[in-house]
Amino acid sequence: MRGAGLEYSDVREYQAGDDPRTIEWNITARSDRPYVRESLPDRGLDAWLLVDVTRSLDWGTARCLKRQLALEFAAVVGQLLIGRGNRVGALLFDDRVRSIIPPSAGRTALLQLIARMERATDGQTPSAVEGGQGAGPTDLGRALAEAGRLIRRPSMMVLISDFMTPGGWQQPLSALAIRHEVVAVWITDPREGEIPDVGVVTFEDPESGEQILVDTRSAHLRARFQQAAAAQRGTIRADLLRARAAVAEMSTAAELVPQLVAFIKQREAQRSGRLARVGA
Numbered sequence: 600m601r602g603a604g605l606e607y608s609d610v611r612e613y614q615a616g617d618d619p620r621t622i623e624w625n626i627t628a629r630s631d632r633p634y635v636r637e638s639l640p641d642r643g644l645d646a647w648l649l650v651d652v653t654r655s656l657d658w659g660t661a662r663c664l665k666r667q668l669a670l671e672f673a674a675v676v677g678q679l680l681i682g683r684g685n686r687v688g689a690l691l692f693d694d695r696v697r698s699i700i701p702p703s704a705g706r707t708a709l710l711q712l713i714a715r716m717e718r719a720t721d722g723q724t725p726s727a728v729e730g731g732q733g734a735g736p737t738d739l740g741r742a743l744a745e746a747g748r749l750i751r752r753p754s755m756m757v758l759i760s761d762f763m764t765p766g767g768w769q770q771p772l773s774a775l776a777i778r779h780e781v782v783a784v785w786i787t788d789p790r791e792g793e794i795p796d797v798g799v800v801t802f803e804d805p806e807s808g809e810q811i812l813v814d815t816r817s818a819h820l821r822a823r824f825q826q827a828a829a830a831q832r833g834t835i836r837a838d839l840l841r842a843r844a845a846v847a848e849m850s851t852a853a854e855l856v857p858q859l860v861a862f863i864k865q866r867e868a869q870r871s872g873r874l875a876r877v878g879a
Contacts (some may be wrong), residue, residue, distance in 0.1 A: 645702045645752055646680045647688040648673050650716060651760035651786075652697070653737040655806035659853040660790040668757045669786050671718055671855050672691045676757060677709045687712065690749075692742035699749065737764040737806065743771035750779070758844070761785040762835050773843040785842040787837070788851045792828045794821050 610623050614634035652672060656666040662672075677687045681704060688702035689712055700712050739760065746756070756779045758772075775781055789866040794815050803810045815821065839846045847862040849855065 600733065610634045623651055635745075638815055644680070644685040645754040646677075646687050647702065647746070647750060647754055647756050648677065648687065648712075649742070649746055649756055649760075650689055650691050651693075651737060651739070652691050652716075653693045655737060655763040656786065657805055659788055659851045659871060661788060661850070662854070663851050665761055665786045665851055668849055668851050668855065669784075670713070670768045672759060672784055672859070673716060673772055673853060674709075675859065676711050677712065678706075680755075681706060681709050689716065689721075690742070690746055692739075695741050696745045696749070702754075727807060734749075738767075739764040740767035740769075740771050743768055743775055747771065747775050747778075754779050756781045757784060759786065760804065761779065761786045762839075769838045769842060772839075772844060776818040776843040779873075781842070781844040783839045783846050785839070785846060785848045786851075792832070793825045796821070799812060 610626055611634065613622065613635050617635050621637075623634045623636045626634045650669060652666075656669060657664060659665050659667070662668075673689070679689050686702035686704045686706065687709060689698075689700040690699040690701075692695050698715065700715060703709075703712075704866075737760075739762070743758075750756075756775060758781060758785075762783075762785060772781065794813075797815050799814050799816075800814060801810055802813055813820070836846060846867060847859070849858050
């Protein structure tokens with residue numbers, strides 16, 4: 600396709616309505632009629648990684664911590680996007696947007712982006728890195744609303760979170776999906792769905808510091824926890840789909856790349872099915 604852009608494509612005769620700034624003066628001077636330059640349009644996509652950096656991701660009982668899986672996902676997907684000529688930026692958030700990294704193209708820009716994310720992963724909150732006052736509890740709704748105000752150009756939004764957050768984020772996510780393509784990357788751990796029998800254990804909320812003593816030998820307690828966890832998972836998934844976000848669930852129990860490949864194949868199958876229904 601030809602259009603506005605920086606990469607030269609061809610020349611043609613001037614037509615009424617063409618931008619005079621595109622006139623190719625060298626060829627025009629050697630001819631008896633004006634010519635204009637044509638170029639390939641700038642078709643690069645802006646992709647934003649909206650990354651949850653709250654303390655609830657400092658948890659993992661399988662292959663890695665949830666925070667490490669989130670960082671690994673950002674690196675792999677960023678490389679895929681950059682490799683296709685797109686620009687990748689990031690917003691790091693906890694109770695609000697803490698750090699904004701504008702979209703840039705190229706491997707060097709991606710490495711710098713990952714390095715800034717890794718500083719948060721290494722135990723420093725983004726607010727500490729950026730000179731803030733310290734991270735608060737997750738406020739996904741506020742972060743999404745801020746992202747909607749900050750990012751006006753239609754883009755791909757890759758929201759990376761464990762969604763361990765109070766409600767109120769559903770409407771801002773729906774509003775974001777009106778203008779942008781939204782992919783919700785749901786970071787999970789197997790122990791969030793069930794508790795093993797390991798005796799008396801102290802559980803702590805990583806964001807508030809509140810602790811509770813739990814006797815995991817109780818089969819009744821484990822069953823109740825499993826039911827509550829299943830209900831919570833169902834609610835989160837339903838809310839994400841209702842907001843028109845594509846849901847990519849990534850578990851710390853498995854390698855990242857096979858999970859990502861499975862998600863991409865699922866998306867391709869869904870798109871093929873929609874196209875077939877439209878054609879019919």
